[in-house]
Amino acid sequence: MSETVPAPQTPQPRTVAPETDAPRSNRVLREILRGSVVTSFLALVVALLIGGVLIAVTDEEVRAAAGYLFARPGDTVAAIGNAVYGGYEALFRGAIYNSRADDLLTGLRPLTNTLxxxxxxxxxxxxxxxxxxxxxxxxxxxxxxxxxxxxxxxxxxxxxxxxxxxxxxxxxxxxxxxxxxxxxxxxxxxxxxxxxxxxxxxxxxxxxxxxxxxxxxxxxxxxxxxxxxxxxxxxxxxxxxxxxxxxxxxxxxxxxxxxxxxxxxxxxxxxxxxxxxxxxxxxxxxxxxxxxxxxxxxxxxxxxxxxxxxxxxxxxxxxxxxxxxxxxxxxxxxxxxxxxxxxxxxxxxxxxxxxxxxxxALKAGSYTMQASEGIPVDIVLVVQALVVLFVAAPPLIRTMFFLPKDESEKSARARARAARKAVA
Known part of the structure; x- marks a missing residue:
């Protein structure tokens, strides 16, 4: 007696719940993370981080401590921290508020310079x-x-x-x-x-x-x-x-x-x-x-x-x-x-x-950075250029910080996957 072989079943595509079924709070959060405000802020953060690297590389104390990095690595780390903190503290002091001023009004003068x-x-x-x-x-x-x-x-x-x-x-x-x-x-x-x-x-x-x-x-x-x-x-x-x-x-x-x-x-x-x-x-x-x-x-x-x-x-x-x-x-x-x-x-x-x-603020603070910390004004110009670079590439920022993709990016990835399957 011959056994009946069942016909092969065609795998059914998985159904993905539409995005509208997600809780409202999730949808709102997703839209905020996709928004230009978040990407612009993160672009500024990345630019400042890279600027910190440049400040550390151009600092004389950091270069001197790096000469005996393997003997006393703590000195190099401390020098990097002091250089970056000193640079951005000077930037804040020259652009927002001078904490070393004698009175409140004098301390607020950098903010008026920024404006x-x-x-x-x-x-x-x-x-x-x-x-x-x-x-x-x-x-x-x-x-x-x-x-x-x-x-x-x-x-x-x-x-x-x-x-x-x-x-x-x-x-x-x-x-x-x-x-x-x-x-x-x-x-x-x-x-x-x-x-x-x-x-x-x-x-x-x-x-x-x-x-x-x-x-x-x-x-x-x-x-x-x-x-x-x-x-x-x-x-x-x-x-x-x-x-x-x-x-x-x-x-x-x-x-x-x-x-x-x-x-x-x-x-x-x-x-x-x-x-x-x-x-x-x-x-x-x-x-x-x-x-x-x-x-x-x-x-x-x-x-x-x-x-x-x-x-x-x-x-x-x-x-x-x-x-x-x-x-x-x-x-x-x-x-x-x-x-x-x-x-x-x-x-x-x-x-x-x-x-x-x-x-x-970057312009006002750059002069204080140069005067008090010896940091070249060109570093601030590099930070400005990096801000524009990252702002002009939102997909790069979303990828770096694992943010939700927008609809155009999703559709582009879907088309790419379809094209690869068609070729295969």
Whole structure:
């Protein structure tokens, strides 16, 4: 009697419970861990850790102790700890609070220095971030800052008006000057399709040499009675008043103007109908055009706003930090640092605001690190670059810290697995 052989059974795929069946608290936690805030914070942590390694490697005491590492390893460990702690303690002391100060107000002066350094970074970063949201890579903040400063000086420095008129007129002229310079790139892109990267790079060079000529030519912007390439000093009535008095000279009313600008950019991009059209163009200009949106006009609007914000950064310099006269270096590198700030802030208004304060703190604290610990300022620049590197690679941060993957990463991994199975 023959035995009946059962037919082979096809293995059934395992059913995975959908993510919506998970407890609500788990879903909320998963979304938080996937979010940009957590990845940006962890990117900063990793950058500071690598910065600590660089501080230790460049420290003379660490190198000396490493010479007899195997004989007395404790000395090397202690030297590394002292170097890293001393460096970051100096950074905190120069950027947030000086615990060695004689009184509370003097101890808080580093915080005001941080906010003062952050003001032009935030303003220029907002301009770059706004252009990013519209799908434009604006790297012309340097030229927009320079032309904004020169335009304001040409129109307002010789007016000699009372402060109630001179200060806002000087401020508005700088904003308009920056908008004009960026508007040239926006108009050329809208009319001819030229790429904004090439346009803004060339306009940067033109602005540098144009301002060089202006401040070197008598009767244009050069300081009267001087043969040096420098402009007239900012009129006293056109300078931002100190926010908390002369004891905190690096923090002035310009920081309040930057806060107002941040609120405006947030409202413009998140709450206004124009911002909706801008975001639509940034997501997909072809779909936006099909929906009846004038894409060329949006490009011009975006560059006008971006240039105006860069002009505000120029005015934070001319009316606040550098009032004795300026030259073609008035941007102080803010034009390119603004790109970093906008990237770290994820091109959002308040994210850019926080990123600007962070970079202002790094700049303020770097001088104390160098003065008290002998740590090169370049170490802080490396930390800034590492922050951007890790912020630009969220999957790397999620992998390093075993964070939940987002949907795009999951779908990419699923497609990769399917492709490998198809090949096999």
């Amino acid at each position: 003062g350094n952050a003001a032009p970074l935030i303003a220029a970063g907002l301009g770059v971030a706004l252009a990013f949201r519209v799908g434009m890579f604006n790297i012309g903040a340097q030229g927009q800052i320079l032309f904004g400063a020169a335009f304001s000086a040409l129109l307002t420095f010789r007016l000699d008006l009372p402060i109630g008129l001179q200060l806002p007129l000087t401020l508005v002229a700088g904003i308009v000057g920056g908008a004009i310079w960026a508007g040239i790139a926006g108009l050329l892109k809208a009319r001819t399709g030229a790429h904004e990267v090439i346009l803004t790079i060339m306009l940067n060079y033109i602005a540098v040499y144009l301002v060089d000529w202006m401040v070197s030519t008598a009767g244009v912007l050069q300081k009267a009675g001087s043969n040096q390439p420098i402009s007239e000093a900012t009129p006293v009535s056109g300078r931002f008043p100190d926010l908390f008095g002369p004891q905190f000279p690096n923090l002035d009313v310009g920081f309040l103007v930057v806060i107002v600008a941040t609120v405006f950019v947030w409202w413009l991009m998140e709450r206004s109908s124009l911002g909706l059209r801008m975001r639509a163009v940034g997501e997909n200009p072809h779909a936006a055009r099909a929906a009846g949106i004038s894409v060329p006009r949006i490009y011009v609007y975006a560059m006008l706003f971006a240039g105006g914000l860069a002009g505000l950064a120029a005015m934070n310099q001319v009316q606040g930090a550098v009032t004795s006269g300026f030259d073609s270096h008035i941007d102080a590198g803010f034009g390119f640092d603004a790109i970093t700030v906008a990237l770290l802030g994820r091109s959002r208004a308040w994210g850019t605001f926080v990123a600007g304060i962070l970079f202002g």
